[in-house]
Amino acid sequence: MTKDQVAELEGRAKEIRVLTIDAIGHLGVGHIGGAMSVADLLALLYFRRMDVDPKDPRRADRDQLVLSKGHAGPALYATLALKGYFPIEWLRTLNVGGTALPSHCDRNRTPGIDMTTGSLGQGISAACGIALGNRLASVGSRVYCVIGDGECDEGQVWEAAMFAAHYKLDRLTTFVDRNGMQIDGRTDEIMALGSLAAKWRAFGWFVQEVDGHDMGAMDGAIGAAALELGRPSMIILDTIKGKGFSIGEGKVESHNMSFGAEEAKKAIAALEGR
Amino acid sequence: MEKKEMRAAYAETLIELGRENPDIVVLEADLMRATGTASFAKAFPDRAFNAGVAEANMVGVASGLSAAGRIPFAATFGSFAGRRDYDQFFLSANYARLNVKLVGTDPGVTAKYNGGTHMPFEDLVLMRAIPGLCVLEPSDPVSLAALVRRSAELYGCVYIRMPRGSADILYPSSESFEIGKSKVLRRGKDVAIFALGALMVGEAIKAAEGLALRGMAASVIDVLSLKPLDLDTLFALARETGRVVSCENGQASGGLGGAIAEYLLEEGIPIKFARIGVRDEFGEVGTQEYLQERFGLTARKIEEAALSLA
Numbered sequence: 001m002t003k004d005q006v007a008e009l010e011g012r013a014k015e016i017r018v019l020t021i022d023a024i025g026h027l028g029v030g031h032i033g034g035a036m037s038v039a040d041l042l043a044l045l046y047f048r049r050m051d052v053d054p055k056d057p058r059r060a061d062r063d064q065l066v067l068s069k070g071h072a073g074p075a076l077y078a079t080l081a082l083k084g085y086f087p088i089e090w091l092r093t094l095n096v097g098g099t100a101l102p103s104h105c106d107r108n109r110t111p112g113i114d115m116t117t118g119s120l121g122q123g124i125s126a127a128c129g130i131a132l133g134n135r136l137a138s139v140g141s142r143v144y145c146v147i148g149d150g151e152c153d154e155g156q157v158w159e160a161a162m163f164a165a166h167y168k169l170d171r172l173t174t175f176v177d178r179n180g181m182q183i184d185g186r187t188d189e190i191m192a193l194g195s196l197a198a199k200w201r202a203f204g205w206f207v208q209e210v211d212g213h214d215m216g217a218m219d220g221a222i223g224a225a226a227l228e229l230g231r232p233s234m235i236i237l238d239t240i241k242g243k244g245f246s247i248g249e250g251k252v253e254s255h256n257m258s259f260g261a262e263e264a265k266k267a268i269a270a271l272e273g274r
Numbered sequence: 275m276e277k278k279e280m281r282a283a284y285a286e287t288l289i290e291l292g293r294e295n296p297d298i299v300v301l302e303a304d305l306m307r308a309t310g311t312a313s314f315a316k317a318f319p320d321r322a323f324n325a326g327v328a329e330a331n332m333v334g335v336a337s338g339l340s341a342a343g344r345i346p347f348a349a350t351f352g353s354f355a356g357r358r359d360y361d362q363f364f365l366s367a368n369y370a371r372l373n374v375k376l377v378g379t380d381p382g383v384t385a386k387y388n389g390g391t392h393m394p395f396e397d398l399v400l401m402r403a404i405p406g407l408c409v410l411e412p413s414d415p416v417s418l419a420a421l422v423r424r425s426a427e428l429y430g431c432v433y434i435r436m437p438r439g440s441a442d443i444l445y446p447s448s449e450s451f452e453i454g455k456s457k458v459l460r461r462g463k464d465v466a467i468f469a470l471g472a473l474m475v476g477e478a479i480k481a482a483e484g485l486a487l488r489g490m491a492a493s494v495i496d497v498l499s500l501k502p503l504d505l506d507t508l509f510a511l512a513r514e515t516g517r518v519v520s521c522e523n524g525q526a527s528g529g530l531g532g533a534i535a536e537y538l539l540e541e542g543i544p545i546k547f548a549r550i551g552v553r554d555e556f557g558e559v560g561t562q563e564y565l566q567e568r569f570g571l572t573a574r575k576i577e578e579a580a581l582s583l584a
Contacts, residue, residue, distance in 0.1 A: 060343065107341070108371050115341055116370035119361055125331045126366050129338020129346075136299070136321065136344060156362075159331035167323070 005048070006215045012082065013043035013215075017244045018268050019078035023091040023101075024257075025264020030094065031103070033254030035075035037179040037239040038146060040213050042079040045144060049222055054084040057111045063141045064114040064130055068123025069148035069177060070104035071256075077101045077110065085112035121154030123147065124174060128164050131172040131232075142226065145174040150182030153191045158203070164232040165204030172232045173225045174205075177212065179241035181252050200234040212237025246270040277440040280472070281310030283415035284377070284436065287422045288314045288347060292321065298426065299339055301325055301348040303332045308438060309349045309379055333359040333376065337366035340373040345426055352378030352435055353385070356397030368404050368431045375425050377434045381411070381471060382523030383565035384437040385557065393557025398470075399528035401433045402501055408453050409501040411435040413475040414444040417498060420451040428453060441472040444496070456504040458511070462491030465580045466511035469521040470497045470530045473562075473571065474550070478521050480573035485580055492580060503533055505541075512538055517546045517583040521576055526551025548579035 001009075016039045024030035046052070050063040067076050074094055081088045086100070093099040100109045104118030115130070117123040127145035134141060151157060164172055176196060184190050193199075200207045206228040210217040218237065225233030241254055246267050248254030259267075292298045292314060299321045306312045306324055315322035325332035329350050336346035350359075355378035367374035378397050385393040401409045410425070410432060412418035418436055425432040432453075444459070451457075456468075459475070460482050469478035475496050482492040493511055497504070512518050518538065520531040531549035538545055552569045566572050 066338075106370075115338070116365065119365045121330075122334050122337075122362055122366045125334020125362070126338035126341065128331075129335035129340070130342045131338070132323070132335065133299075133339040133342025133344045136339075137342065139342075156330045156334065159325075159328035160334065163325055163328070163331055163335060166326075 001216055001219055009043050009047055009215045012047045013040045014271065015082055016043055016075055016078045017271060019081065019088065019091050020075045021245055021264050021267050023074055023078065023094045025259055025261050026092045027094050028260055029256065029258040030074055031071040031256050032245055032248055033181070033241040033257065034069055034072045034148060034177065034179065036243045036245045037212065037241050038072050038177045039075050039244070040215065041146065041175060041218060041237060042075055044215055044218055046079050046083050048219065050144070051141065054112065057085060061139045061141050064143050066115040066117065066123045066127040066130065066143065066145045067105050068117050068127070068145055069120065069151055070117030070123065073103060073105045076105065080110070080112040083112070120148070120151040121156030124157055124160040127172060127174065128160050128169055131169040132167060134171065141171070143172050145172065147174060147176055149176055149178045149180065149187050149193060149196070152176065152193055152196065161200065161203040161205065168230050169232045170229050173222065174232065174234050176234065176236045177239055178236055179239045181241045181255065183255050185252055196236055205232050205234040207234045207236065209236040209238065212239035213243060244271050275442040277442055278415040279438070279440050280415055280418055280436045281438040283419045284422060285310035285313045287419040289317050291423065291426050292318050295345065295426070297343060297345045299323065299344045299346050301332050301336050301346055303327060303329045303350045305350055309377070310438070311349065329354045329358040330362050333362040333374065334366050336374045337362070337370060337372050340367070345373055347375045347377060349377035349379060351380050351392055352394035352397045353392045356394055356400045360400055364404055368407055373429050373431065375432045375434065377436065379436055379438050381435045381437060382473070383557070383562055383569060383571060384439070384473060384523070386562050386565065387559055389559035390557040395524045395552045395557055397435065398500055398522070398524050402529065402533065406430065407501065408432040408499065410453065410499050411471040412498060413472050413496045414441050416443060416445040416447055416449060417451055420449070421453065421498065424451060424453050435471065437472055442476060444475070451498065454499050454502040454504060456498055456507045457496040458493060458507065459496050460492065460494040462493045464491045464515060465517040465519060465583060466493040466495060466515045467519045467521060467576060467580065468495045468497050468508070468530065468534060470500060471523050473523045474521040477571065477573045478576055481576035481580065484573060484577045488581065490580060490584065497530060500530055500533065503537065505537055508534060508537060509541055509543060512543045512545050517580065519548045519550060519576060519579050521550040523571055524552060526553055546583040548583055550576050550579055
């Protein structure tokens with residue numbers, strides 16, 4: 001990527017963060033921490049890597065994203081709005097009764113959402129199924145999946161890990177958003193994960209570890225994953241929970257945080273002032 | 275009466291469907307030999323997936339396959355179909371409005387020597403609570419084959435409960451079946467016996483024959499579809515007879531007995547009512563005959579229940 005391309009994507013990531021903070025602040029509460037940590041990846045996927053068409057959200061041969069950590073929905077909604085799937089104005093309807101934008105991703109309510117998620121561990125299994133289904137239909141597109149590091153506590157994640165390797169799902173690229181925190185505290189205090197990279201390697205995946213806030217590094221890893229044949233790819237992203245949200249950055253409490261429009265305004269000013 | 279293995283009917287139907295429609299895929303969790311779908315895997319090796327001993331992931335993968343336009347049939351023991359992958363079936367398949375067919379084998383006491391750990395008395399109760407899910411328990415190989423076919427034609431999730439072993443063939447092969455429709459197997463004006471599944475339909479027919487000898491004319495209804503329940507038939511026969519007995523190979527509360535009581539009370543149809551089913555107990559090991567006696571799932575119990583309403 002050129003410097004300009006990186007700068008453009010960083011600009012997109014900032015827009016995603018601004019819109020996410022605004023939407024959650026407008027409502028007064030939400031999963032801001034895990035939304036902020038994954039914002040850079042979402043910008044990179046939707047504005048560079050994924051072959052998608054906002055005018056045809058269910059096109060059969062599109063690339064797909066399963067946001068298995070479904071509580072980060074608000075960041076994905078901001079991304080999809082910026083991409084043109086629906087009007088930006090929708091973002092302030094987050095979690096309002098009757099909204100198209102529920103807290104957790106819902107494929108039937110939101111244009112551009114590929115899979116319904118929210119009960120942790122389930123999205124990665126569904127991503128395996130989509131990758132397998134695409135292969136059966138000779139659809140050559142890619143399936144991306146994002147899981148949380150806390151989500152790796154779920155046994156289903158490892159069932160899916162075995163399945164993807166056994167069936168050689170090489171069109172599946174999964175990311176762990178390793179922000180080191182889960183609801184009750186730091187992951188190493190609540191349920192130590194040990195070496196995630198060693199674990200995924202042992203399960204038969206092609207594993208890379210990169211800075212989840214470095215566009216160039218992530219892009220390189222995604223490119224390398226696409227070249228890997230015969231096994232699924234895992235890209236472990238080292239991230240900061242609440243990244244770019246001054247009130248909650250690096251704090252466990254940012255997982256699901258209450259803050260209002262005034263605080264959102266201040267946080268957005270701080271973000272844009274950097 | 276002629277018999278046939280239910281699993282053979284299941285696998286043969288899947289193979290027929292597989293020939294007609296390349297979207298049909300089969301998933302198993304290390305029970306491919308038990309459920310009979312090894313023959314499908316032989317016919318269509320690219321469309322049969324063993325997920326290993328991992329039911330939750332199997333149903334999650336099935337949901338993804340559905341999202342990618344395939345029509346997955348996933349099977350496991352009913353104990354696990356209900357309990358081990360309930361959240362996955364609930365959310366990834368049903369809540370996501372996808373098209374996953376889940377089959378639970380070895381219902382109730384047919385789990386026999388596998389015992390209480392593997393004896394699903396609760397799967398129908400759990401499945402009934404999932405909005406929009408079709409819950410079917412075919413009574414013989416013909417109705418099973420037809421309802422598997424209807425399930426494949428329908429866009430939406432279906433739970434099919436079936437024993438693996440031999441069952442009496444109750445219907446001619448030309449009989450047609452619809453999801454949400456029951457079959458009246460026998461007409462009698464004194465009591466209506468609503469039975470679900472091969473085991474209880476068989477017992478209900480025997481009970482009706484016994485009741486006839488004792489001067490009580492019984493209707494026997496093969497319910498087939500617990501959800502949606504065939505309310506037209508239920509209401510008509512309840513009004514006609516004024517006496518209803520429900521029979522199921524599972525918990526009497528929350529399943530068929532529960533459903534019938536709810537609908538009849540709500541409709542304001544005054545009837546005398548008895549339930550045949552398991553009364554808030556866990557399963558245990560034994561022969562099927564022993565277990566039927568142990569949990570009161572016999573023709574004799576149905577007769578006694580019907581006579582108690584006279």
